Amino acid sequence: MKIKGLTAAIAIAVSALGAGAAWAQDYTFKLHHFLSANSPTHTETLVPWARAVEENSGGKVRIEIFPSMTLGGRPPELINQVRDGVVDLIWTVNGYTPGLFPRTEVMELPFVYVNDPGAANLALYEMFETDLRDDYPGVEVMFLHVHSGQAIQMRDAEIRSPAGFRGKKIRIPTRTGAWVLEALGAVPVAMPVPELPQALQKGVVDGALIPFEIIPPLKIQDQTDYQIELADKTRLGTTTFQLSMNKAKWDSLPAEIQKAFRDASGPDWLAELGRVWRGTEEFGIKMAVDSGNAHVTLSPEETEAFRAATQPVIDRWIAEMDSKGIDGTALVEKARALIAKHGSM
Incomplete structure (x- = not known):
């Protein structure tokens, strides 16, 4: 009886341990x-x-x-x-x-x-x-x-107007970003971000639309002279x-x-x-400036020229969404309204 009792106790203990192990999985x-x-x-x-x-x-x-x-x-x-x-x-x-x-x-x-x-x-x-x-x-x-948005980072060109992009080869990771560059007369080059430093160094691209936060890990300050953004930290879209x-x-x-x-x-x-x-954006631009690069902020008037030049991108996107049965206009309006709402908090 004692042996049977011990066996039963062990069985109960093992069962409890199993349940505990399952609970603590x-x-x-x-x-x-x-x-x-x-x-x-x-x-x-x-x-x-x-x-x-x-x-x-x-x-x-x-x-x-x-x-x-x-x-x-x-x-x-x-x-x-x-x-x-x-x-x-x-x-x-x-x-x-x-x-x-x-x-x-x-x-x-x-x-x-x-x-x-x-x-x-x-x-x-x-x-x-x-x-x-x-x-x-x-x-x-x-x-x-x-991310913080597509800043303009250039090897050796100070861009202050849409015309400054004409003919330039610019890295971008998204198709909407490619549409922006096409609207500005640039040549979009798609590539993952780890490939950017070598592309800049070898002249495969003249610049990139990418945030300043990427400067420290990729040492972009060593391959560029200009970090450019629009008025009030406005960017040419985001990712x-x-x-x-x-x-x-x-x-x-x-x-x-x-x-x-x-x-x-x-x-x-x-x-x-x-x-x-x-x-991280502020840290990145500080590193570039400390390395001797120029941080350029466009005026409101210069910024408005970019707004006008890129409006066809929004129109193009809405038309494509409409062709897929998606209400592109409603999405644009909702996104803008919600950004305004949360930006005021």
């Missing part, structure tokens, strides 16, 4: 992206977000971050890597796969996005369920965000990014783990992300 995720581990995006965006998810989960979640495409492939392949379940999570530029996220492109348009990344992030958050979700089959979006999870992986998670992700990805985080990216 670890969920490990691989997050893949294309920038270096020293980039502001890695250190100031992806790492803090991952740590917040882990903390929210009470230690049940672990997120391993793989920078610089260390799991293989090229940056434009990231969206398919996560859709196919090769990785669990990705952070990527929407524009690396042109036309795949048409509705979300509204935030990239010149003079729709102006100069406030936090306001644009919150606008994207509000628009996601009602207007943008259909762009994202096969993934569960954790959050969308933008949208997504941090997304494989949809099947997301659907397999219990509600408490999903909540840990959602709580780390809400409005407070998106507003803070806008402040973080603005801060």
Whole structure:
């Protein structure tokens, strides 16, 4: 009887341990992206977000971050890597796969996005369920965000008017950015950002539309003489990014783990992300100026010339959306209204 009692007690203990192990199960995720581990995006965006998810989960979640495409492939392949379940999570530029996220492109348009990344992030958050979700089959979006906007960074040309772009070869990561350059008479050159320093050095491109925050990690100050922006930090549009999870992986998670992700990805985080990216922007332009580069800010009159020159980009985008059965005008109006709303907070 004593032996039987001991056996029963052991069985109960083992059962309890098993239940406890199941309750305390670890969920490990691989997050893949294309920038270096020293980039502001890695250190100031992806790492803090991952740590917040882990903390929210009470230690049940672990997120391993793989920078610089260390799991293989090229940056434009990231969206398919996560859709196919090769990785669990990705952070990527929407524009690396042109036309795949048409509705979300509204935030990239010149003079729709102006100069406030936090306001644009919150606008994207509000628009996601009602207007943008259909762009994202096969993934569960954790959050969308933008950078500080397309500043003009040139090897040796001080551009102060649309005419200054004529014939120049300019790097851009998105098709809407390419439309901006075409409207200005420039030659758009698409390439992932890690390829930019060598392209500038070799004269493959004359410049780039890209934020100042990229200056420190890529040493862009060494390949350029001019950093240019429009009045009141206005930029020629922006780029949208997504941090997304494989949809099947997301659907397999219990509600408490999903909540840990959602709580780390809400409005407070998106507003803070806008402040973080603005801060890295200021750091980047300071590095360029300290290296002897010229930081040029255009006048309101010069800025208005760019507004007029790029209006056909918005018209072109609206016409294309209308041809797909998407109300482009409504998206432009809503995006502008929400940016104005959140920019006043």
